[in-house]
Amino acid sequence: EDQVTQSPEALRLQEGESSSLNCSYTVSGLRGLFWYRQDPGKGPEFLFTLYSAGEEKEKERLKATLTKKESFLHITAPKPEDSATYLCAVGISGGYNKLIFGAGTRLAVHP
């Protein structure tokens, strides 16, 4: 069964304290791994797509990496405005752009 698991469920950081979020997956036929940011009461905002093991993408304080079994979202020197829920989704084969979503990691960055 296709499955995506994110850890930890929640993470509390001090401003400037770097850390990583994990997204592990077991799927048949990976067609991309997607990271999203979701603020309370809003829809997910697209951040990155990774397609193959070894690939990395960066945006401001965020860096996403991909291996054959998991992806990491590294947050360097976070600020309070980075507080949000981060969602990971895996694209799988199926004739359309089907995504399997993880439950997300709630990140709180305190000043």
Add this chain to the structure above:
Amino acid sequence: DGGITQSPKYLFRKEGQNVTLSCEQNLNHDAMYWYRQDPGQGLRLIYYSQIVNDFQKGDIAEGYSVSREKKESFPLTVTSAQKNPTAFYLCASTKAGQNQPQHFGDGTRLSIL
């Protein structure tokens, strides 16, 4: 600016009532999707449509219906047959082609009166 507009932001349903959630996009995207988000769970796919006048059931279609009469619009009806409708509903769209990222609207929160 292009984007996806969902309305209303909040919706209340009475017992036995059908309600319709609106989703409009001006991104010229071909495919559109409806998801349900519950606390502590990943987004679950309700319905999707790849072209006008065609749509397919997702993983949790029971108690829901959709239509796709225009490329820009993909309304979702939550019927009285859906016994646990309280959730956050998200609409998304993608360009044509494989491995395209889905872009989301800001959701509709549906509650039971």
